Amino acid sequence: QVQLVESGGGLVQAGGSLRLSCAASGRTFSRDAMGWFRQAPGKEREFVAAISWSGGATYYADSVKGRFTIARDNAKNTVYLQMNSLKPQDTAVYYCAASGMKITTAQASYDYWGQGTQVTVSS
Numbered sequence: 001q002v003q004l005v006e007s008g009g010g011l012v013q014a015g016g017s018l019r020l021s022c023a024a025s026g027r028t029f030s031r032d033a034m035g036w037f038r039q040a041p042g043k044e045r046e047f048v049a050a051i052s053w054s055g056g057a058t059y060y061a062d063s064v065k066g067r068f069t070i071a072r073d074n075a076k077n078t079v080y081l082q083m084n085s086l087k088p089q090d091t092a093v094y095y096c097a098a099s100g101m102k103i104t105t106a107q108a109s110y111d112y113w114g115q116g117t118q119v120t121v122s123s
Contacts, residue, residue, distance in 0.1 A: 001025075001026050001062050002024075002025070002026035002027055002112055003024070003025045003026050003114075004022055004023070004024050004096050004097070004098060004112055004113060004114035005022065005023050005024075005025070005114055005115070006020060006022050006092060006094060006095065006096050006114045006115065006116060006117040007020070007021050007022075007041070007117060008020040008021050008117060009024070009094060009117030009118045010118075010119070010120070011120045011121075011122065012086055012119075012120070012121055012122070013121070013122050014087055014088055014121055014122065014123050015085060016086050016087060016121070017082070017083060017085075017086065018083045018085045018119060019082050019083070019085065019105070020036070020080065020081040020083065020094055020096075020117060020119075021078055021079075021080055021106070022034070022036075022078060022080070022081075022096030022114055023076075023078050024075065024077040024078065024079075024098065024112075025077065026032040028074075028077060029049070029074075029075070029077055029098050030053060030074040031053045031100075032053055032073055032098040032099055032100055033050055033051065033052055033053060033098070033099040033100075033102060033103040033104055034050065034051050034070075034079040034081060034096060034097070034098055035047065035048075035049065035050040035051075035097045035098075035099065035105070035110060036049045036050075036070060036079075036081045036094060036095070036096055036097075037094070037095045037096075037097060037107060038090075038092035038093065038094045038095065038119075039092055039093050039095070039116075039121045040089075040091060040092040041092075042118060043092075045083065045095070045107065046061065047059075047061055047105045047107065048060070048061050048064055048068065048081070048094070048098060049061070049064065049068055049069075049070040049081060050103055050105055051070045051071070051072050051079065051103070052068065052102055053074075053076075053104040055071065055072050057102075057103050058070055058103075059103065059105055061075060062117070063089075064083075064090075065115045067083065067084050067085045067086075068081060068082065068083050069081070069082040069084075070082075076121075079096055080096070081096075083119070086119075086121045088120060088121045088122065089121075089122045090121050091119060091120050091121050092118075092119060093116040093117065093118050093119075094116060094117050094118075094119055095105065095113055095114055095115075095116045096113075096114045097110035097111075097113045097114070098111060098112040099108075099111060
């Protein structure tokens with residue numbers, strides 16, 4: 001059974017940092033693009049960051065560029081999202097996802113999704 005399990009969410013003050021992890025199991029994702037998305041209360045899920053299978057290419061939403069960093073460790077089948085300088089508007093449920101494409105920001109191109117981890121940033 002293919003699973004993506006996120007961890008590392010929590011409550012943090014504005015300006016703080018968190019590192020999210022997404023552990024994949026069931027098959028290797030070393031040839032998949034991986035992405036992070038988020039959904040705030042009352043809003044649609046949106047793209048946050050994506051990384052190619054090799055880690056050589058990354059994309060970021062403008063709202064997180066310069067503050068968030070996506071990385072992956074294919075040996076551990078794990079992808080990370082380092083979040084610095086957090087703002088209250090970063091509060092959301094964060095999801096990781098896997099895509100068979102080289103790299104993509106489109107949600108519809110992602111085939112596997114985790115259950116999400118809550119990130120709450122207090123002001």
